[in-house]
Amino acid sequence: MREAEFRAWLEAQDYEDATIVMQINRVRRIEQSYGDIDALIENGGLEKLQQELAYSKADERAGKPNPAEFPVNGNVYNNMATYRKTLDYYRQFASGDEIQKADGQNITAAAIEAAMDEFDTIGLEGFKSQYGFGTPQKYWVKRPGNGKLYPAKAVVGVSYGHVPSGVPLKASDFYGGQGEQAANGILRKLGYEIVSRGATAPEAHVPVKPEPKHESDFMAMPTNLILYGPPGTGKTYRTALEAVRLCDGIASYPETKDGRAALMARYNELVADKRIAFVTFHQSYGYEDFVEGLRPVPIGNSDGESVGFHLQPQPGIFRLIAERAETGGLAVGSEPLNIADRAVYKMSLGEVADSASDFVFTESLQNNYALFGFRDIDWTDPRFSDREEIFSEVKKEFPDVDVTPNKGMVQSPDVFRNQLEIGDILIVAKGNHRFRAIGIVEGEYEYAPRPDGRYCHRRKVRWLWHDKDGLDVSELYPPKFIQKTLYRLKDAELNRPLIARLVSETVGDGAEGEPLPHVLIIDEINRANVSKVFGELITLLEPDKRAGMDNALSVTLPYSKRQFSVPANLHIIGTMNTADRSIALLDTALRRRFNFREMAPEPELLPVIEDIDLKAVLTTINQRIEYLIDREHRIGHAFFIGCETAEQVHDAMRDKVIPLLQEYFFEDWSRIHAVLGNGFIREDKLDPPPGIEGDRVSSWSVLAPFKADAFERLTAKVVDMAVEGDE
Incomplete structure (x- = not known):
């Protein structure tokens, strides 16, 4: 195509x-x-x-x-x-x-x-x-x-x-x-x-959508899945396939080179759309990284200068994708509305304490635009896309006023004209403690002079929600508003799901559509302290505890103090390398809340390449590893899946398989030799140095090149033991 x-x-x-x-x-x-x-x-x-x-x-x-x-x-x-x-x-x-x-x-x-x-x-x-x-x-x-x-x-x-x-x-x-x-x-x-x-x-x-009757329709229920198995069993590929299937409802990609390329292309599209997120756990990973934590943020004065810092809650990847999933099904009229990716600005429409400016709010909502004051100067000239030009013009028009580039009469027009973009969201304040309207910017800056010279600037806005009395701002934006006419709200503090709920509840305008599935992939989930990472949210992962389900639960997050629940359209897929840690060692609470699917080696997927029977090779290696260690340390078919020539098979053995066996056996070369045989590993004997009595000791090395019949020796029923000086 x-x-x-x-x-x-x-x-x-x-x-x-x-x-x-x-x-x-x-x-x-x-x-x-x-x-x-x-x-x-x-x-x-x-x-x-x-x-x-x-x-x-x-x-x-x-x-x-x-x-x-x-x-x-x-x-x-x-x-x-x-x-x-x-x-x-x-x-x-x-x-x-x-x-x-x-x-x-x-x-x-x-x-x-x-x-x-x-x-x-x-x-x-x-x-x-x-x-x-x-x-x-x-x-x-x-x-x-x-x-x-x-x-x-x-x-x-x-x-x-x-x-x-x-x-x-x-x-x-x-x-x-x-x-x-x-x-x-x-x-x-x-x-x-x-x-x-x-x-x-x-x-x-009214006809209703029938109950799901097909396997792919089970996606309506949250999925908590862990794919586990030894290294090289295709967990990464399977994770991408599962994630695409959960997002699209189907994932019929053939097990071919082109099929894999098509799958990864679709996977990358979903990642770009922010419907799939990926994170790798490690030993030092914690709750503050995954859910939310405190981060230092500079404090600026009225002139924009930094005067110190304070600690501010910052969302982790789990909170971010949960909020994205929660707001992902919103529509206004017939159009989808993505709340998650829009910049959000606080704006004042008139002064609440001044009844003479009430018209600013009512006229803005009636005529679908946002009126803006700050001097009767026409900013339509393209040169005013530069704040310095705005500063120069203000100084020229008002020479007796103490003006700097960071003063409100320069900064606010710059934000209104230049920084506010089409598609951004406006939250209209009612004082510093309440808000009374939500809208989306739909037009560029316009200069519309008025007889009294006030509020001559405007932008076209589609108003999605309004309440004359307003709502308390603490749930929307805990820091509350400051005495600035127009400024961008901090994403970390903003409650976007509340915006989505208010818009969706607006009669005749907003509508809550079918929520889009989102997927969080947690690679190496067993390498972190899972209880420490999930904290109190471990209970919320259960399907019936998700938002909107029969036994839905929410918690108050410790740093932002906001209510948080896990949406039902957020699916979680984890991967676990059993060579790192056994399933038996996983946190019991995690094991109860996830389904586990084993990804075992599949030798039958491997071909014969130039007389090398890769199926027999992998089967033999894994049988010996299982005998010497356990089944969780076997190696997967992915080590050889891309090989097309004997040279590539040799490279895979030398660069991937043998180094992994060194790690498995802690450099015990006699056991590596027991797995691979003397077609790959050479044993020499070293005499004791002069003046020292002792037995001869083994010196091991990887043959370069491997012996011509190395793979035949490997797959023989009886392993040839090393012979001193065997070439």
């Missing part, structure tokens, strides 16, 4: 990010089973594949199985329709065509019924996430026969994808004559009844 070009083509068709990602993931899944899609097009195999994925309503009634080589969840008819549509998109992309959207005149009752069937399969949340529609605000359509109610506009939009060469309309397509009334007109023309019920239809009539 020409992924970058396909993505750009979809963007040119004005599709939203979620739809683009979905189409690309579908192509990836098709390629995993059928090979490169561009090769299919070149060889004329695309039409054949589309025919292979054909699945009719008659097939559905007859209970015919899924025709695809890959498994699907839910309704087969709808799934096959979406995959055929994806193939059609890629064909149009490859031929340089634009997507032809169906005319509303071509919508049929069969297409409407198919959209309703799809709604029955994936539910309202599925429609919202897959097609970008929000919660229906007023109009529902009644289905003849069973009386179920469906969101009218969304059903019409999706029905466009169920007519020949049609494409589902997105929520954003329903403007300019194609809104609710246009959708209702199409439905009425086809004989459907429109019902006006408000944002919530009667529960008995």
